[in-house]
Amino acid sequence: MxxxxxxxxxxxxxxxxxxxxxxxxxxxxxxxxxxxxxxxxxxxxxxxxxxxxxxxxxxxxxxxxxxxxxxxxxxxxxxxxxxxxxxxxxxxxxxxxxxxxxxxxxxxxxxxxxxxxxxxxxxxxxxxxxxxxxxxxxxxxxxxxxxxxxxxxxxxxxxxxxxxLSGPQEGYVASMRARLLSGDPAEMAKVLEMTRRDKRFDRAISKAIRDGKKLSQDDVAKITGRYSDRLLSLRxxxxxxxxxxxxxxxxxxxxxxxxxxxxxYPEQAVIRKWRHGGGGLEPRLLHIQMNGKTVQGLTEPFILPDGTRMMHPLDPAGGARHCARCTCDLELNVDYSWGLT
Structure with missing residues (x-):
């Protein structure tokens, strides 16, 4: 099994x-x-x-x-x-x-x-x-x-x-729209560096930059709309x-x-261990440092190196910086020898 x-x-x-x-x-x-x-x-x-x-x-x-x-x-x-x-x-x-x-x-x-x-x-x-x-x-x-x-x-x-979309994502869309509508070649070129853009529009953007022309509002709506969809998929x-x-x-x-x-048995008999889950391409250093850390008791919080107190991985008390896309895990066990002398 x-x-x-x-x-x-x-x-x-x-x-x-x-x-x-x-x-x-x-x-x-x-x-x-x-x-x-x-x-x-x-x-x-x-x-x-x-x-x-x-x-x-x-x-x-x-x-x-x-x-x-x-x-x-x-x-x-x-x-x-x-x-x-x-x-x-x-x-x-x-x-x-x-x-x-x-x-x-x-x-x-x-x-x-x-x-x-x-x-x-x-x-x-x-x-x-x-x-x-x-x-x-x-x-x-x-x-x-x-x-x-x-x-x-x-x-x-x-x-x-x-x-x-999240607040930051809405800001990214607004930034893309403002750059495309500006007509400023330097600002429009920054759109070509936005990682989640739909690259199928790159040719039209590059042409507008070369020709020194603004994109139409309808074209901007298509480009930003597609970008928004990709951000929504990520969210x-x-x-x-x-x-x-x-x-x-x-x-x-x-x-x-x-x-x-x-x-x-009392809650103090419980042993909880933090297991780092790998974190994908960008693992959190603080969570790597927590790997294998144990606490005694069911209601005793883990204290992370930055002082954050969490009852378990993905505890909302940790906020997005500790919870978003976290893959850490938790081991729970009972020390049935608790209290024996």
């Missing part, structure tokens, strides 16, 4: 695509739900709050996303409960109770609170895009379509919008990996808490 860490890796590999698909479906729903006419009217009045309201950034759009995270939490909790070490000389049946009040509090943090954070990010990104559009003197129609995306020929949903991948990992780690911690309660 595969090791427990391997089983959790398999679980993550199975669930991450579902979380990503649910996130992308939520963004498509939000973009298609924008009231374009009402949005334009409010932009014409420079009613910023009213424009944000017209975007209909409703948390309910993430219902399927939350449901998949709930399933992830439950599956991870059940897997962990079936692998809690047995006390010596006993036979304890460990079952994960997702309806336990403490588990419900954790799952709210994993689902509802995370969706609230995502919606707030959407609002902030939209607000920044609108203000940028006002400063550039862009027509309300174009600002509205930049936000919601455009429906191309033969398509039934909007693509290329700002909704769904969906990041969200899927991060949120799935958070749900799994939180469920494992909660499952162990429930199981320990059936053994009669």
């Amino acid at each position: 595969a090791s427990l860490l391997a089983q959790f890796a398999e679980l993550l590999a199975k669930l991450e695509p579902r979380v990503r698909e649910a996130f992308e479906a939520a963004i498509a729903d939000l973009r298609n739900g924008v009231q374009i006419r009402l949005l334009v009217e409010r932009l014409e009045r420079q009613d910023l709050d009213g424009a944000i309201e017209a975007l209909n950034l409703d948390p309910a759009a993430y219902a399927s996303f939350r449901m998949v995270l709930n399933e992830t939490f439950t599956a991870a909790g059940m897997l962990q409960s079936s692998n809690i070490p047995q006390p010596p000389g006993q036979r304890v049946v460990f079952r994960f109770d997702v309806a336990d009040p403490a588990a419900q509090r954790v799952i709210r943090q994993v689902t509802a609170d995370r969706v609230t954070n995502i919606i707030e990010t959407d609002r902030q990104a939209a607000r920044s895009a609108i203000l940028s559009g006002f400063q550039q003197g862009r027509h309300p129609n174009r600002i509205a379509l930049d936000l919601a995306g455009r429906v191309g020929k033969g398509q039934n949903q909007r693509t290329g919008g700002i909704i769904g 969906a991948e990041t969200i899927a990996r991060t949120e799935t990992g958070m749900a799994v780690m939180a469920a494992r911690q909660e499952s162990f808490r429930q199981g320990l309660g059936k053994t009669g």
